[in-house]
Amino acid sequence: MSGQVLVLAKAPVPGRVKTRLCPPCTPEQAARLAAAALADTLDVVAATPVGSRVLVIDGGYPAPPGWKTRDQRGGPLGDRLANAFADGPAVPTVLVGMDTPQLTTAHLAEALRPVTTPDGPDAVLGLAEDGGWWALGLRRPADAEVLRDIPTSTAETGARTLAGLRGRGLRVALLPVLRDVDTVDDAYAVAGRCPPESRFARALAAVR
Incomplete structure (x- = not known):
């Protein structure tokens, strides 16, 4: 399939990632969960x-x-x-984050297929249960300019x-619609939707 997939992520450093999991997690445990979620996504x-x-x-x-890497x-x-969309080639692009380790190849194929099909839609959007979004696909990456004016991490981000x-x-x-991992309750709910081999599910089980 043509096009590209971007994974927007933060290095899993204790104290810099998944801070809303603390407490009950320690910063080190939260970082291990973030690392596992990122590894599953990749x-x-x-x-x-x-x-x-x-x-x-x-x-x-x-x-x-x-893979290619960009800062x-x-x-x-x-x-x-x-900027993640703008800094790459002008090809159909799908962007996901590292907060949905229950992501599957079927989810990604469903996101890629429409924007890489000549008569398909111009964009695909995967809304999240918390009001945000987990995936954005654009036939023309330049259309991501709209994101600069939309407040993030609010209950209205997806709708806006x-x-x-x-x-x-x-x-x-x-x-x-998928559920992001922001809180511990999210983590347990999402782990239950991950496959048995999921690093994230194993990492969460080790926290208990």
């Missing part, structure tokens, strides 16, 4: 047929063989998201992103 992207895979990272983290650029998250895309005249297809 595995799924690696197993998905796509033209290019890019890790867009805040901090130092080794990308898998065959995140910009201050606010909206700018970093828009959808409205912003449609406000640019884009045809948007919606993906399944």
